Amino acid sequence: MSKEEYLSQLRKNLSKLPKEEFQKAIEYFEEYLTEAGDENLAQAMEDLGTPQEAADQVIREFATDQTNREEAKKNVRKGFSGVWIVILAIFASPIAMPLIIAIVAILFAILAVVISLIFALGLTGVALAITAPLALAGAISMLPYSVPVVLVCLGICLITLALGTMIIYGSYLLVRKFLYWIMVSFGKVFVKGGKKNEEK
Amino acid sequence: MIYPLNQPLAELLLLSIITQDDSYGYSISQRLKKVSNVKDSALYPILKRLSEQDYVEIYDRQFQGRNRKYYKITEAGDRHRLELRAEWEQYCDEISMILEPSETVLEEGGSRNE
Numbered sequence: 001m002s003k004e005e006y007l008s009q010l011r012k013n014l015s016k017l018p019k020e021e022f023q024k025a026i027e028y029f030e031e032y033l034t035e036a037g038d039e040n041l042a043q044a045m046e047d048l049g050t051p052q053e054a055a056d057q058v059i060r061e062f063a064t065d066q067t068n069r070e071e072a073k074k075n076v077r078k079g080f081s082g083v084w085i086v087i088l089a090i091f092a093s094p095i096a097m098p099l100i101i102a103i104v105a106i107l108f109a110i111l112a113v114v115i116s117l118i119f120a121l122g123l124t125g126v127a128l129a130i131t132a133p134l135a136l137a138g139a140i141s142m143l144p145y146s147v148p149v150v151l152v153c154l155g156i157c158l159i160t161l162a163l164g165t166m167i168i169y170g171s172y173l174l175v176r177k178f179l180y181w182i183m184v185s186f187g188k189v190f191v192k193g194g195k196k197n198e199e200k
Numbered sequence: 201m202i203y204p205l206n207q208p209l210a211e212l213l214l215l216s217i218i219t220q221d222d223s224y225g226y227s228i229s230q231r232l233k234k235v236s237n238v239k240d241s242a243l244y245p246i247l248k249r250l251s252e253q254d255y256v257e258i259y260d261r262q263f264q265g266r267n268r269k270y271y272k273i274t275e276a277g278d279r280h281r282l283e284l285r286a287e288w289e290q291y292c293d294e295i296s297m298i299l300e301p302s303e304t305v306l307e308e309g310g311s312r313n314e
Contacts, residue, residue, distance in 0.1 A: 028225055028244050034266055035226035049239035061245030
């Protein structure tokens with residue numbers, strides 16, 4: 001292998017490094033091989049190891065150094081980096097991805113169903129509540145004709161009013177509880193993700 | 201060389217080499233080669249870390265038309281070297297005591313292996 005071939009392979013292996021790190025490393029090894037001179041070139045390349053081995057040394061050092069710096073910054077980005085690592089790990093797997101998509105779709109479907117049910121409940125309450133004034137109007141209109149009917153209509157008015165407001169208030173409470181539960185669950189996912197990152 | 205060159209020892213040797221005179225990468229690794237059982241490419245991360253910790257300064261100097269990066273020890277680097285040196289001396293003493301027990305120990309235990 002020639003010096004140029006060695007360096008070219010080394011550049012390829014180190015290409016993932018940030019520009020400054022890459023530059024410094026290549027400069028070092030280029031200088032090293034140049035210093036060896038033509039007569040010692042083969043020995044020098046053997047001493048350094050293969051371009052892959054040499055690159056591994058640099059990358060390993062860079063990776064462990066980066067981990068230390070990330071640990072220091074972690075308090076700022078705790079929850080998020082945990083979740084992103086989980087998400088990226090999931091996307092890295094070819095089997096898990098469609099599975100995850102299916103699960104998310106199902107979760108969304110369940111969410112939609114629950115929301116619709118609560119909405120329907122609320123509407124029922126509204127419908128009942130609207131019936132109340134209508135029943136009242138009916139009662140008033142029947143006044144000249146039949147007192148028992150008036151009483152029935154008044155009764156209906158009161159019942160629908162009571163039921164309606166109870167159901168509306170009940171569905172409002174349900175919505176609030178549901179939203180709170182969603183926020184807590186998501187909060188747990190973020191915290192768990194962050195903890196996973198810490199355990200690493 | 202079957203005995204591995206560990207991180208602290210490599211640092212100590214490197215710092216000691218450049219204490220006497222500033223030196224450049226290739227020259228340093230040629231000296232370390234004799235006691236190292238790892239590839240010389242392992243020297244680069246050590247130099248890099250020492251530089252990041254400000255134990256070592258790097259500067260350029262031209263030689264025969266090419267550029268050399270010289271490594272120079274700093275004051276902090278020298279203090280670190282002395283710490284490592286003290287640790288190493290103690291380590292060597294302990295090793296010696298195991299390899300060659302002192303006269304008093306032999307007398308107490310009687311002549312077993314002699």
